[in-house]
Amino acid sequence: MMHSTCPVNESRRHFQALLAAETITTPRFRHLAEEIFLLLEDIAWGRAGQDHLPALKALGETLVTHGPDANTVEAGRFLLDTLNEYQEVFVSHMETHNCATGDCFKLAPSPCQMACPAGLDIPSYVTLIGMGREAEAVSIIREDNPFPWVCGLVCTHPCEYVCVRGRMDKPIAIKDLKGYAAERAMSRMEYVNPSPPPLNGRKVCIVGAGPAGLTAAYFLRLKGYQVTVIEALPVAGGMMMVGIPRYRLPREVIDREVAMIQDLGVEIRLNTRLGQDVTIDQLRREGYEAFLIAIGAHSSYKLMIPGEEDYPQVISAVEFLRQVALGERRAPGKRVAVIGGGNVAIDAARTCIRLGCESVIMVYRRTRSEMPAHEVEVRQAEEEGVEFQFLTVPVEIKGSDGKVTALRCLRAQLGEPDASGRRRPVTVEGSDHELAVDCVIAAIGQAINPEGLDCLDGLTWSKRGTLKTNTATMETTQEGVFAAGDVVSGPATVIEAIGMGKVAADAIDRYLQGLPQPKMPPVPVRRRRLPFLKVPASKKMRLERPRMAELNVDRRRITFQQVELGLSEQEAREEALRCLRCDVCRRCGLCVEICRDKMKINALQFGYLNLEQRAETDFRVTAEKCIACGACATNCPNAAMQIEDVDGSRVLSICGTVLNQLKLEYCEECGKVLGPERYHDFIMKRMNHLASAIRGHRLCLECARKKAADAHADVTRPAVQKT
Numbered sequence: 001m002m003h004s005t006c007p008v009n010e011s012r013r014h015f016q017a018l019l020a021a022e023t024i025t026t027p028r029f030r031h032l033a034e035e036i037f038l039l040l041e042d043i044a045w046g047r048a049g050q051d052h053l054p055a056l057k058a059l060g061e062t063l064v065t066h067g068p069d070a071n072t073v074e075a076g077r078f079l080l081d082t083l084n085e086y087q088e089v090f091v092s093h094m095e096t097h098n099c100a101t102g103d104c105f106k107l108a109p110s111p112c113q114m115a116c117p118a119g120l121d122i123p124s125y126v127t128l129i130g131m132g133r134e135a136e137a138v139s140i141i142r143e144d145n146p147f148p149w150v151c152g153l154v155c156t157h158p159c160e161y162v163c164v165r166g167r168m169d170k171p172i173a174i175k176d177l178k179g180y181a182a183e184r185a186m187s188r189m190e191y192v193n194p195s196p197p198p199l200n201g202r203k204v205c206i207v208g209a210g211p212a213g214l215t216a217a218y219f220l221r222l223k224g225y226q227v228t229v230i231e232a233l234p235v236a237g238g239m240m241m242v243g244i245p246r247y248r249l250p251r252e253v254i255d256r257e258v259a260m261i262q263d264l265g266v267e268i269r270l271n272t273r274l275g276q277d278v279t280i281d282q283l284r285r286e287g288y289e290a291f292l293i294a295i296g297a298h299s300s301y302k303l304m305i306p307g308e309e310d311y312p313q314v315i316s317a318v319e320f321l322r323q324v325a326l327g328e329r330r331a332p333g334k335r336v337a338v339i340g341g342g343n344v345a346i347d348a349a350r351t352c353i354r355l356g357c358e359s360v361i362m363v364y365r366r367t368r369s370e371m372p373a374h375e376v377e378v379r380q381a382e383e384e385g386v387e388f389q390f391l392t393v394p395v396e397i398k399g400s401d402g403k404v405t406a407l408r409c410l411r412a413q414l415g416e417p418d419a420s421g422r423r424r425p426v427t428v429e430g431s432d433h434e435l436a437v438d439c440v441i442a443a444i445g446q447a448i449n450p451e452g453l454d455c456l457d458g459l460t461w462s463k464r465g466t467l468k469t470n471t472a473t474m475e476t477t478q479e480g481v482f483a484a485g486d487v488v489s490g491p492a493t494v495i496e497a498i499g500m501g502k503v504a505a506d507a508i509d510r511y512l513q514g515l516p517q518p519k520m521p522p523v524p525v526r527r528r529r530l531p532f533l534k535v536p537a538s539k540k541m542r543l544e545r546p547r548m549a550e551l552n553v554d555r556r557r558i559t560f561q562q563v564e565l566g567l568s569e570q571e572a573r574e575e576a577l578r579c580l581r582c583d584v585c586r587r588c589g590l591c592v593e594i595c596r597d598k599m600k601i602n603a604l605q606f607g608y609l610n611l612e613q614r615a616e617t618d619f620r621v622t623a624e625k626c627i628a629c630g631a632c633a634t635n636c637p638n639a640a641m642q643i644e645d646v647d648g649s650r651v652l653s654i655c656g657t658v659l660n661q662l663k664l665e666y667c668e669e670c671g672k673v674l675g676p677e678r679y680h681d682f683i684m685k686r687m688n689h690l691a692s693a694i695r696g697h698r699l700c701l702e703c704a705r706k707k708a709a710d711a712h713a714d715v716t717r718p719a720v721q722k723t
Contacts, residue, residue, distance in 0.1 A: 006103035007086035008093050012040040014078060023071045032059055033072075036079060043090060044104040046097040053090055057083060088519055100523035102586070109524045110582035112159035112174060117499030118145045119524030122159055123583035126177055130533045130576025134181040135190035141178060142194070143527070145498050146218040147211060147257050149186065150240060152179020153564070154249050156374070156493045164582050167608040168617045170545040173567070173575050180567045186256060196264045200224035202512050205288040207274050210238020211494045212485030213294035214258065215501030216508070217266045223509050227266045228288070232273040232452075234326070238296050239486070240494060242322040245347050246560040247354065251325075275452030290480050290508045293453065293467065294501065297446040297486035298322070303339065307397030308442075313404040314397055317348040317443035324351055331355040333439025337407045338362045339394055340443030341371040344491075346378065348441050349386045353557055361387045361435060363394055365412055365425040380563060383553050389435070393427050397440055406434040446491040456481060466490050473507035473517045474500060482508055526583060532656025535577045537619035540657045543578050546571040580608070581655035585640035587611070591632035591654075599631050603660075622659035627678040628652055650676050669703040 015037040024030045036059050042048040056079065063076025083090060093099060102108035112122040121140055128137035141148040155175045163171030185191040202225050206213040209231035217227045235241050237254040262268060272278055280291065300316035308314050313333060317340065320332065336357045338349045341364035352360045362381070364371060367390050371378060382388070389409075396408040411431035414423035448465050458478030460468040467476055467483045474482045484500035486492055503522060510517055549565040550556075556563055567575065589609045596602040603625035607615030628650045630643040643652045645664060652660040662676030674680045680698065699707060 006044075006099050006101040007082055007089050008040065008099070009044045009103045011079065011082045012037065012044050015040060015075070018071075018075055024075060026068050026072065029063060029067060029072045032062060033075060035059060043093050044099075046093070046104075048094045050094070052094060053083070053087075092523065096523070096525040098523060098525045108586060109526050111162040111164060112172075112582070113524045113526075115158045115162045116144075116524065117158070117493075117496045118502055119499070119522070120144045120159075121524075121527055121583075122174055123579060123581055124528055124530050125181065126172065126174065126576050126579050127530045127533060127581070129177050129181050129572055130579070132573070134184040135188070135192075137181040138185045138191055139194075141181070144502065145495075146215055146261055147240075147494070147498060148178050149182035149253050149257055150211075150249060151495055151498070152176070152182050153253065153562075154240075154244055155495050158495070164580050164587065164608055165578055167614065172579050173545055173548075176546075176548060176567050177572055177575060180572045183566060184569075191260070193260055193264055194222060196221055197224045199226050199265075202226065203228070203286070203288045204290045204292070204508055204512075205230065205283050206292045206294060208238060208294035208296055208485070208487075209233075209236040209258075209268055209270075210294055210296045210485055210497060211240055212296075212497035212501035212504070213238070213292060214261055214266075215498045216292050216294065216484060216505040218261050218264065219502055219505035220508060221261075221264045221266050223505070225509075225512075229266060229268045230272040230274060230278060231268060231270050232295075234271050236268050236270065238294075239298070242298075242325040243318065243344070243347075245321065245324070245351050245354075247350070247556065247563050248347070250562050273452055275455055280455050290482065290512055292474075292501075292504055292508065293456075293476070293481065293483040293487055294485045294497075294504075295448070295453075295487050297448050297491045299447040299449040300442060301445040301447055303394065303397075303442050303444065305394055305396055307399065307404075311397065311399050311402065311404045313399075313439045315439070315441055317344045317441050318446055320348055320441055321351065324355070329355065331357050332441065333357060333404075333437070335359040335437045336361070336439045336441060337394075337435055337437040338441045338443055340364065340445075341366065341373055342443065342445075343373050343377060344446070345441075345443035346373045346381050346386075348443050350377075350381050350384055352441070353384050353386060354560055356558075357439075359387070359437075360385070361389055361437070363389045363392050363407070363409065363435070365391065365393045366414065366422065367391060370414075370422055380550070380556075384557050391425065393425060394440075395427075395432075398434070404438050404440060405436070407437050407440055408432065408434050446486070448487050448490075464490055470517075472503075472519060472521045473510075474504035475507060475511075475517070480511065482511075529584060532581060532584075532653070533577055533579075534653070534656050534658065536658050537622065540577065540619050543574050545578070546575055581640070584638055585655050586638050588637065590635055590637065591641050594631050594635050599627075599629060601625055601627060601629075603627075604632065606654075619654075619657055619659055622652070623661075626652060626660040626662075627682045628660055628662050628676045629679055629682065645673065650679075665698050667700040667703055668698050669707075670700060672700045672702075674698060674700055 015033055018024060019033060019037060024033050039052050039056050043052055060076045060079035063072050067073040067076060099108050110123050113119060125137040125140045138148050145151060152175060157175040159174050160171040165172050204220050204225050204227050206217050206229045209229045213229055217229050220227050236258045240254050298318060300318045302308060334357060336352045338345050345362060349360050349362050391412045393410045393412050394407055395410055397404060398406045398408055410427040412425035412427050415426040416424060418424040456478055460477040462468050467487050469476050469483050469488050474484050476483050482504045484504040485497040507517060546567060551561055551563050587609045592604045592606055595604045603622050605618045605621040607617040633641040633643040641654050648664050649661050650664055651658060665674045665677055665680055667674055
C-alpha cells in the first residue's frame, strides 16, 4: 500500500511493461532488454553489486547506438536518462540495500526508522529487548546514536507518531523501551563501546560539546580521527546539561554517556571559548584540518514590551535553567509569571515549583490545543501546581523601587491563521488586567549567539540568525568548516541534533579523504532481519501500552528527583511483543486480497494495512475462518506471512503473531500429510469427481485417484462369443 515511486523500481516496471507488450521485437535487442530488466530487478531487490551500474549504462548505450528501430532506441534513452538523473538513488540502493520511498518494498525501512532523524533500526532493538538481550539492543542503537539513555528519557519520539501499531490502538512505547534497555545494560556493566580503530593521523576540532558536537566526535573517532571538542561551559552536554532540568534528565545519565565517548579517545576542553581562549588560527597551527560548529542556541528572544529592561527580576528561561543546572538553587521570586507555551516554558515553570515559588502562572497567548509543549509535560505541570492563563497577551511589566510588581496583560481571541498555519491571537479591546507577580521569566524562543565566530568571515547567516549549510552534508560556505545542531536548524530537539551530527561526521570524513560529497541527505538503512517474537493472536490483541510509573506529586514539588521511573522488566518484554515488525511486513495488503478475492475465505481482518481509512484489526478472527491453505504465505513477497507444520499442527503466523493452529490429518493409505481437516474438506468440495470414491475416508489426492480408478476397474468386460 505504498504510494511513493522510486526511479529504480519505476525503470524496472518500465522494462517489464516493454517486454510484456513485445515492443522490442528484434531477438538480439529483446535479449538485451531482458538483461536490463534482470539487472534493474537485482538493484530494486538488494542483490546488486558494483558492476551492475556500469553494465546497465553499457546496455543502454548499445540500445541507443545500434537499435534497429525507434522503440529500441527510445528504451535505451529512457534508461540512460534515468541513470544520469538518479544515479545517486541507484548507488544508494546498491550500497545500503535500502529504498527510502518504500516502492522497492523488499528494501524499505519501517516507518518508525524512516521518521527517526538519526535513522535508528528500531524494530531490531525492540525485538532484542523482547528477547531479553538489552546489551545487544544498546549496541544496535549506538550504531546511529551515541546517547541511547539520554534519548530514552527526553527524545520527542517522532517514530511513535508514525508507528503502525497506533492504527490499531496505541503506538509502541519506543522511547521508554530505549531508556529501559540503556539503564539495564549500564547497571549490568554491559554498556560497552565499540573498538575504535587506530588513529589515522588526521585531526578534527568540534566547537560545542552538545548532542550534535559529541555525536560527530563519536562517529569521527570510530573512523580513526583524532577529535578535540572545545566547550565554553564548565560541563559537557550542551543544552542536554544546561537546558533540560534534572527531574527529566539526571546529570549522571549525561555524565555516563559523555564519559563513554571520552573513553574512545575524544578530548573535551571545558571552559574554552572560541575567539577568546583559542582561535581558529591557533587550532590550525595545532594541525586541525576540519572544523564543526555546533554551538547550540543559548540565547533568547526579547519580549519587546515596556519594562522588560528595567528590572533584574525579568529573566530569560534559557539563562534561568542554565543557572539552576550549574548549581543555583534560590527561588527567582515568590509569585512568578512564565511567558510562553513551549517545552522550555514548561521546564522553567516546573523548576520554579521545585525551588519553592509560592505561585507559578504560565501566560500563553493561544489556547491549550495550540501549545507546542508536549501533552505529558503539560499534564505533569498541572499536577505539580502550575497555573495556566490562556488567550492572554503580556503588554507591559510594571514595578517600583527597582522591583517587578505586576504583569499587565490583555485578553485575546483567535483570529485568522498566520504564516505558520496557527490561528493568530487578536487582543480584545478594554480587556486590560494585571497579574500580581514579582518575577517574569520569558520563554518565547531561543536564538543563536554568534560571538566568537567572527573569525570565520566566510560563513553565511540566514535571516533567522542560523548558519546556512548544505543540508545533505552540513558544509558551510567556508571550506573545511561544517555546522550541525541548533546553530543550523534553530532551536530543535536532541534527536535532531544527533542526526545532524551523524551526517556531519560522514561529510567531514569524505572531505578529508577527498571523496565526492552526496547530493541528497542520507536515508535510514536496513541492516538486519531478526527472528520474530512468537505470540498468540489473543495476547497480541490484549496487550496494552504500559503507563509510565511516576514519582508521587508531593515528592516532585520539592526535589529534582527523576519524575518518570521507567518500565519494569515484564512491561518492557510485553511492550516489545506489541510490535508489528514493519521492517518485514511491507503492508502491501496482498495477503488480504488473496484470502478474500482468490480463495473466497476472507479470514484476515487486518484493518491497519489500509492507509486510506481507519478500519478494524482483529488477529483473533483468522482462527474462526482460516482453512490453513497457505495461499497468503505463498504469495507474501517478504515472508511476513508464514505457514509451517510443527508437532502435528499447521501454524499460520504474521511476523510471529500466531493467527491459526490446526491439527494435521494424514492419508489413510500412504500416511502423507493432508493438511488440517478444514483444508482437506475445502479441497474435496472442489473435487466432485472423487467424492464418491473417498467418502468416509481421509486420502491424499494421489490415493484418491487410485481408489477411483480401482472402482472403475471392477466393471467386467462382456463375454465375446466364438464363431
